[in-house]
Amino acid sequence: MRPNALPEGLHPDTLAVRTAIDRSQYGENSEALYLTSSFIQPDAATAARRFAMEEEGYTYSRVGNPTVSSMEQRLAALEGTEAAVATSTGMAAILLLGMGLLKNGDHVVCSQSVFGSTIRLFAGEFSKFGISTSFVSQTDVQEWAAAIRPNTKLLFAETPTNPLTDICDIQALADVAHNAGALLAVDNCFCSPVLQQPKRFGADFIIHSGTKYLDGQGRVMAGAICCDRRYVDELFLPITRTAGMVLSPFNAWVVLKGMETLGIRMQAQSQRALSLATWLEGHPAVRRVYYPGLSSHPQHALAMRQQSASGQGVGAAVLSFEVHGDAPEALRRNAFAAIDAVRVCSITTNLGDTKTTICHPASTSHGRMTEVQRQAAGIGQGLIRIAVGLEHIEDLKTDIARGLDTLK
Numbered sequence: 001m002r003p004n005a006l007p008e009g010l011h012p013d014t015l016a017v018r019t020a021i022d023r024s025q026y027g028e029n030s031e032a033l034y035l036t037s038s039f040i041q042p043d044a045a046t047a048a049r050r051f052a053m054e055e056e057g058y059t060y061s062r063v064g065n066p067t068v069s070s071m072e073q074r075l076a077a078l079e080g081t082e083a084a085v086a087t088s089t090g091m092a093a094i095l096l097l098g099m100g101l102l103k104n105g106d107h108v109v110c111s112q113s114v115f116g117s118t119i120r121l122f123a124g125e126f127s128k129f130g131i132s133t134s135f136v137s138q139t140d141v142q143e144w145a146a147a148i149r150p151n152t153k154l155l156f157a158e159t160p161t162n163p164l165t166d167i168c169d170i171q172a173l174a175d176v177a178h179n180a181g182a183l184l185a186v187d188n189c190f191c192s193p194v195l196q197q198p199k200r201f202g203a204d205f206i207i208h209s210g211t212k213y214l215d216g217q218g219r220v221m222a223g224a225i226c227c228d229r230r231y232v233d234e235l236f237l238p239i240t241r242t243a244g245m246v247l248s249p250f251n252a253w254v255v256l257k258g259m260e261t262l263g264i265r266m267q268a269q270s271q272r273a274l275s276l277a278t279w280l281e282g283h284p285a286v287r288r289v290y291y292p293g294l295s296s297h298p299q300h301a302l303a304m305r306q307q308s309a310s311g312q313g314v315g316a317a318v319l320s321f322e323v324h325g326d327a328p329e330a331l332r333r334n335a336f337a338a339i340d341a342v343r344v345c346s347i348t349t350n351l352g353d354t355k356t357t358i359c360h361p362a363s364t365s366h367g368r369m370t371e372v373q374r375q376a377a378g379i380g381q382g383l384i385r386i387a388v389g390l391e392h393i394e395d396l397k398t399d400i401a402r403g404l405d406t407l408k
C-alpha cells in the first residue's frame with residue numbers, strides 16, 4: 001500500500017478524485033470498500049496496544065474504518081480544514097457538535113432560518129439538557145451580536161437558507177462569535193466546499209449533510225463535521241466511539257465516489273438553476289423569484305463574494321418562486337396546480353440530487369410551523385421550491401411551464 005504521496009498545491013478538482021485513496025494489496029484503481037464490522041489483530045499484544053490507543057490500527061468499525069477515514073480526509077481536503085469526522089446523517093453531525101461543545105448552562109445563538117430539524121434539535125432536545133438557544137434573523141448581524149450572553153458558546157448559521165435562499169455574512173458572524181469567546185458553526189450543505197469554504201471566512205466548524213450534494217445522487221444518508229484536528233480528537237471522536245453515530249463504510253464509499261464529480265455537478269446544476277431562475281423571473285404567472293445568482297436578490301453581491309470558491313460567484317442549485325393569487329387558499333391551489341403538472345421533475349422535498357425536485361414548503365418541509373410562524377418567515381402558500389438537477393434545461397423549462405402556463 002503506497003502512502004498518499006500526492007504533490008502539494010493541487011486544485012480541488014484534482015483533490016476530489018485523487019486525495020485520500022486507501023489502496024489494498026491488490027492496487028485497485030477505484031477506492032476500496034472495507035465493509036467489515038471488525039478487524040483481525042495480528043496477536044494479543046498488538047490488540048492490547050490498539051485497544052489502549054497506544055498504537056494505530058483498526059479494531060472495530062465504530063472506533064474507526066479505513067473507508068470512512070478516506071471519506072473524512074477527502075472532505076477535509078475540499079473544505080480546507082485539518083480534519084473531519086463523519087456521522088450517520090447530517091442531523092447526527094449537528095447532534096455531535098452540540099454534545100461535544102455544549103454543557104448544562106450554555107447558550108447558543110442560531111439563525112431562525114436554519115433547517116427545520118436543526119431548530120427542533122436546539123429548541124427541543126438540547127433544552128432538555130439545560131442548553132438554551134436564541135433564534136435571530138438570518139441577515140441582521142446586529143441582532144446576532146445583541147443576542148450574545150456571557151455563557152454563549154456557539155453561533156450556528158446556514159447559508160443560503162432553505163427555501164428562501166437568504167445569505168448571511170460568515171466573516172461578520174465569525175467576528176461576533178470570536179469577540180465573545182464563542183465559536184461559529186456553518187451548515188454548508190447548500191453550497192458544498194466547491195462553491196463556498198466557510199473556513200476561509202473564519203468558521204470553526206463546517207457541517208455537512210452528505211445526503212445532499214456530496215453523494216449527489218440521492219442514494220445514501222451521511223453527515224460530517226469539518227474542523228481543526230484537536231476538536232476532532234478531543235471533542236468528537238470520544239463521543240462517536242462511545243455513542244456510535246458513526247457512518248456506515250458502505251455509505252462512506254458512496255459519498256467518497258460522489259465527491260469525485262461534485263465540482264462539475266455543482267457547476268452544471270448551478271448554471272441550470274440560474275437559467276431557470278432568469279426564465280421564471282420573466283414568466284407572467286410568477287410573482288417573485290428567490291435565487292442568490294439573480295441581481296434582484298437582496299444579498300446578491302455578498303453571495304457572489306462568499307460563494308466563489310470555484311473562482312467566480314455562483315448561485316448554487318436551489319431556487320424558490322411565488323405564484324400569483326389573492327388569498328392563501330388561491331395561492332395554495334395555484335402552487336399545487338403548478339407542481340402537479342410536472343412530468344419530469346420529482347415531487348419530493350429532498351435536494352442535492354441529479355434529479356430535479358419540486359416541492360411546496362408550506363405544506364411539507366415547513367408544514368409543522370403555524371401559519372403565523374410561516375408568515376413571519378416569509379414562506380407563503382404560493383411558494384414553490386426547486387432543487388435543480390442535471391436534466392437538459394429546455395426540458396426543465398417545458399416541464400415547469402406546463403403548470404405555470406395554465407395559471408396566466
Ligand SMILES: *Cc1c(COP(=O)(O)O)cnc(C)c1O
Pocket residue numbers: 089090091092115158162187189190208209210211212221222223
Ligand atoms: C438535509 C439537511 C440537513 C440534515 O441532513 P440529514 O442527512 O437529512 O440528516 C441539515 N442541514 C441542511 C441544510 C439540510 O439540507
